[in-house]
Amino acid sequence: DAGITQSPRHKVTETGTPVTLRCHQTENHRYMYWYRQDPGHGLRLIHYSYGVKDTDKGEVSDGYSVSRSKTEDFLLTLESATSSQTSVYFCAISGSGYPSYNEQFFGPGTRLTVL
Amino acid sequence: KNEVEQSPQNLTAQEGEFITINCSYSVGISALHWLQQHPGGGIVSLFMLSSGKKKHGRLIATINIQEKHSSLHITASHPRDSAVYICAVRGETSGSRLTFGEGTQLTVNP
Numbered sequence: 001d002a003g004i005t006q007s008p009r010h011k012v013t014e015t016g017t018p019v020t021l022r023c024h025q026t027e028n029h030r031y032m033y034w035y036r037q038d039p040g041h042g043l044r045l046i047h048y049s050y051g052v053k054d055t056d057k058g059e060v061s062d063g064y065s066v067s068r069s070k071t072e073d074f075l076l077t078l079e080s081a082t083s084s085q086t087s088v089y090f091c092a093i094s095g096s097g098y099p100s101y102n103e104q105f106f107g108p109g110t111r112l113t114v115l
Numbered sequence: 116k117n118e119v120e121q122s123p124q125n126l127t128a129q130e131g132e133f134i135t136i137n138c139s140y141s142v143g144i145s146a147l148h149w150l151q152q153h154p155g156g157g158i159v160s161l162f163m164l165s166s167g168k169k170k171h172g173r174l175i176a177t178i179n180i181q182e183k184h185s186s187l188h189i190t191a192s193h194p195r196d197s198a199v200y201i202c203a204v205r206g207e208t209s210g211s212r213l214t215f216g217e218g219t220q221l222t223v224n225p
Contacts, residue, residue, distance in 0.1 A: 042214075042216050042218060043201070045212060103160050104148070106159070108156070
């Protein structure tokens, strides 16, 4: 295992409330990613980070923000949760070691339900 | 049309059968990944390849760069192979980012 955890693992919240999901790694990987997984879609990139304080948008970034203040933590925030953000969220990491530098390792996922 | 297309979407096999899952993509790539998602939801990387063929146990992955196509084969399938298999590509201009197919749900019956 690549030493990657997500918290919380399950969350139920109400529309309009803020939500923060945390991804924590112990492997010193450079890159970190947040994906969402929904039926009928493949994994879709929300935001990613290529270093401390360096982040960029993915293909479904609207309604989400991220922060990475230290190498090991990547936070995903839903400022005002909507029902369309009900999904399973995966964090992934890459960018350490050879030959696996470009291989992505995934966290266990967070199931978020917005009522 | 999605950048990454997998077929079939669903596949049911009997234990012992040879299984093939296909992946086609429409962009130039620097690498293609095959991943497995267990029924409990965990995702693990199976292969990362940019040419030729790789083998690990009963799993074989091949890629044809000119035809923009990859296949994942499972020999002597077993019920524990039941999972979703996901193809993903790293585009030539995408840096470290991956684009994923929707996955193939494989069920192997005893």
